[in-house]
Each structure stands twice: as C-alpha cells, then as structure tokens.
Amino acid sequence: MYWPKLTSDKIKKRVIDALNKNVNYRETPILGIPGTYLDSEVFYEDAPFLENAPFLSTLIANPNHIGCHTLSGTERIFKGTQELENELIQLCAEQIFGGEKDEQDGYVASGGTEANIEAIWIYRNYFIKQYQASVNEIGVIYSEDSHYSLSKSVNLLNINSIVIEVDKVSRKLLPDDLEKKTAAALAKGIKYFIVNMNLSTTMFGSVDDIDKVTAFLNEKKIAYKLHVDAAFGGFIYPFTNDQNSYTFKNQNITSFTIDAHKMLQTPYGTGIFLIRKGYMQYVKTTEAQYVPGTDHTVCGSRSGANAVAVWMVLHNHGSEGWKTKMQSLVDRTTDLCCRLDNLGIRYFRNPNINIIAVYAADITASIAEKYFLAADSYEHEPKWWKIVVMSHITRGTIDSLMNDLKSGMKTEKIINVS
Numbered sequence: 001m002y003w004p005k006l007t008s009d010k011i012k013k014r015v016i017d018a019l020n021k022n023v024n025y026r027e028t029p030i031l032g033i034p035g036t037y038l039d040s041e042v043f044y045e046d047a048p049f050l051e052n053a054p055f056l057s058t059l060i061a062n063p064n065h066i067g068c069h070t071l072s073g074t075e076r077i078f079k080g081t082q083e084l085e086n087e088l089i090q091l092c093a094e095q096i097f098g099g100e101k102d103e104q105d106g107y108v109a110s111g112g113t114e115a116n117i118e119a120i121w122i123y124r125n126y127f128i129k130q131y132q133a134s135v136n137e138i139g140v141i142y143s144e145d146s147h148y149s150l151s152k153s154v155n156l157l158n159i160n161s162i163v164i165e166v167d168k169v170s171r172k173l174l175p176d177d178l179e180k181k182t183a184a185a186l187a188k189g190i191k192y193f194i195v196n197m198n199l200s201t202t203m204f205g206s207v208d209d210i211d212k213v214t215a216f217l218n219e220k221k222i223a224y225k226l227h228v229d230a231a232f233g234g235f236i237y238p239f240t241n242d243q244n245s246y247t248f249k250n251q252n253i254t255s256f257t258i259d260a261h262k263m264l265q266t267p268y269g270t271g272i273f274l275i276r277k278g279y280m281q282y283v284k285t286t287e288a289q290y291v292p293g294t295d296h297t298v299c300g301s302r303s304g305a306n307a308v309a310v311w312m313v314l315h316n317h318g319s320e321g322w323k324t325k326m327q328s329l330v331d332r333t334t335d336l337c338c339r340l341d342n343l344g345i346r347y348f349r350n351p352n353i354n355i356i357a358v359y360a361a362d363i364t365a366s367i368a369e370k371y372f373l374a375a376d377s378y379e380h381e382p383k384w385w386k387i388v389v390m391s392h393i394t395r396g397t398i399d400s401l402m403n404d405l406k407s408g409m410k411t412e413k414i415i416n417v418s
C-alpha cells in the first residue's frame with residue numbers, strides 16, 4: 001500500500017488545477033443546468049482567505065458530481081473535480097483494499113448508509129436480472145450487531161432479512177445459527193443471498209470472520225454476493241492489520257462501504273462506495289436521460305467538494321503518515337484497556353480497532369453521561385456503553401475518566417474477568 005504525502009502547496013495546486021478544468025459558472029455561458037455558484041452575497045468568492053483554502057474554494061464553485069464517474073460518459077462541465085474523485089476511488093480501491101488497477105468502480109456517497117443501500121440494491125437487481133429471481137427469493141444475511149442501515153436496505157428494497165446471532169461475549173457470528181437460518185431460508189424458497197460482513201460493527205468494533213462464513217457458503221454451494229460494511233473500520237483496520245482477508249484480492253468480496261467522515265475526519269457527506277467493475281450497470285437509471293452517462297447512485301446530485309476533501313486529507317498524510325496516525329489511536333485505545341483491566345472493568349475490544357464497549361453494569365450512568373459515552377440502546381436499559389478513541393481524546397481526558405471511574409464505580413458490581 002502506498003500513496004505519497006504531498007505538501008500543502010502541491011495539494012492546493014492540484015485542487016485549483018482541477019477547479020480550473022471545470023467550466024466556471026462565472027466565465028462561461030452555462031445555460032442548460034439547474035446549478036450555479038453559491039449565493040454570492042453570503043459566500044463571496046473574493047474573500048481573501050479563499051486563496052489558501054482549496055476545499056472552501058471548491059464549495060463555493062459548487063461542482064455537482066451527480067452520477068458515477070469511474071464509468072464512461074460523464075458530465076463535461078465538472079470534469080476536473082470529477083477526475084480527482086476518480087483518483088480518490090482508485091486510491092481507496094487499489095491501495096487500501098488491494099484491487100487490481102482500473103478494475104473497480106465507485107463514488108463518494110452521502111454516507112455509510114447510502115453506500116450500504118447502494119450495494120444491496122445492486123445485488124438485488126443482479127439476482128433479478130441474471131437469475132430471474134423474485135424479491136421473495138432474495139435474502140440478506142447479516143449479523144445482529146450490524147448497522148441499522150442493513151435493516152433499512154431490506155425494508156426499502158422489499159427483500160428478506162436473515163439476521164444471525166452473535167456470541168454475547170466474543171461478538172462472533174454463531175456458526176450454528178448461520179447454518180440453521182440459511183437452511184430455514186432455503187426451505188422457505190430463498191435461493192439468492194446477499195451477505196454483509198462487518199469490518200467493524202458500530203457498537204463493538206468487532207470484525208466478522210469472513211473466511212469462516214465464505215467457507216461455509218462456498219461448501220454449501222450457496223448463490224451469494226458479498227458486501228463489506230467497512231464504514232467504521234475501512235480507514236483504520238487495513239492500516240493496523242495488514243494481514244487480513246478484507247481486500248479485493250479475496251474473490252468472495254464484491255464491494256465495500258468506507259466512511260471518510262468517521263476516521264478520516266472529513267466533512268459529513270463523505271461515505272465511499274467501491275465495487276468490482278461490471279456491477280454498477282444493475283442500478284443504471286436509464287430514465288436519468290438529462291444526466292450525461294445517466295445515474296447509478298442512490299443520491300443523485302452531490303457536492304464535488306466532498307470528494308476533494310477526502311482526496312486532500314489522504315494526500316496530506318500519505319499512506320505512511322496515515323498508518324502512524326491510526327496505529328497511535330489503536331495504541332491509545334490499548335492503553336485505556338489496560339487501565340480498565342486494572343480496575344476490573346469488563347469490556348469488548350478488537351485489538352486493531354479504536355472502539356471499547358464497556359459492560360454497562362461496570363460503570364455508573366453519571367460517568368457515562370459526563371463523558372457522553374454512547375449506549376447500545378436509548379429505548380431500553382443500556383447493556384453497553386461505547387468509548388471511541390478519536391483524535392480529540394487526549395491522554396488528559398483518559399486520566400480524568402480513570403480518576404472518575406476509580407472513585408465513582410459501583411464497586412458492588414465489579415466482576416473480575418481475569
């Protein structure tokens with residue numbers, strides 16, 4: 001995995017060059033599209049700071065990246081920034097996820113939810129088109145710890161859900177349950193399966209054992225397409241564990257969701273969808289006749305500034321810089337875990353991820369509230385409180401949490417797990 005770190009001058013030049021390749025609403029008679037620059041009284045383009053602010057300049061120029069530009073036939077007005085988006089998709093697919101050169105498509109989606117819906121939409125249509133499947137014959141397999149966007153997709157796309165239980169301590173998918181529920185689905189007439197594997201679940205940071213699941217599916221000769229929800233883990237796990245099966249080298253995987261607006265600290269609206277070539281066509285909306293190349297995305301119009309922001313952050317760090325940054329977050333998380341161990345506080349944690357899910361019984365609600373820990377449920381009594389060790393969590397904050405835990409724990413509920 002390698003991409004270079006660029007100086008801020010080079011980054012600025014590259015973005016400004018891309019903007020200059022776009023057709024500018026101010027200088028060219030663009031009569032045919034319902035877009036323009038941002039309101040010039042509120043977002044005035046001669047603000048002096050814009051000269052050194054390529055992302056803000058892109059926001060103000062307001063390029064629309066509607067459609068999917070790794071496919072041929074895209075909008076010529078925003079060619080420059082769309083090329084930058086393609087470069088970004090290529091970098092993520094090839095450098096981070098080991099894809100072959102030019103063998104993947106993708107786009108910057110509104111977020112992980114959209115990218116997951118996009119994947120399931122594609123595979124639903126694939127089974128309908130290639131196998132004349134009815135929606136009743138298609139089911140989505142995912143773990144009970146999966147993000148709620150999986151349930152949302154199943155609901156929107158009117159297909160079956162097959163939710164697999166996990167072990168309540170290790171958070172691993174239960175193989176018996178996978179076998180039982182798949183057999184029951186087959187018996188019910190479900191013939192085609194869309195499988196979602198989590199490259200880190202939202203609440204626990206657990207990573208599904210993809211090799212076990214695909215070994216089972218392949219052995220049973222089950223017809224499936226596999227999507228990886230790496231919305232959370234996609235920008236950290238490949239950098240903290242380079243020996244893993246979550247890459248395009250793994251032929252069982254067809255697509256990935258990764259969210260830049262989580263670990264990469266880019267603005268919201270920077271989910272990323274990556275898929276092997278040959279699949280986007282299943283969601284081609286031919287009715288989108290006014291869009292050059294038509295549309296293959298869930299969202300339609302989207303800001304080109306989002307793609308630019310992700311491209312900039314990745315090139316500001318370079319692959320080595322990003323690796324160091326992710327490793328240091330994981331180290332800080334490990335440090336916090338050691339201190340929880342010393343207090344006998346129980347938790348779940350994957351060693352390559354910066355999430356710690358603490359047993360709710362081991363922590364007082366007032367501490368959880370003070371530190372804005374996230375509950376697994378706000379509808380029922382929480383069973384877990386989540387800590388995510390992000391960039392703003394300093395060692396000082398961790399010290400303060402530990403002091404509070406030492407003095408404020410419900411000592412009667414501490415259970416030694418060693």
Ligand SMILES: Cc1ncc(COP(=O)(O)O)c(C=O)c1O
Nearest residue numbers: 111112113147200201202231232
């Ligand atoms: C694993 C996982 N998938 C999908 C999503 C959805 O992402 P978004 O909120 O960007 O739509 C999240 C968000 O937390 C997530 O953790």
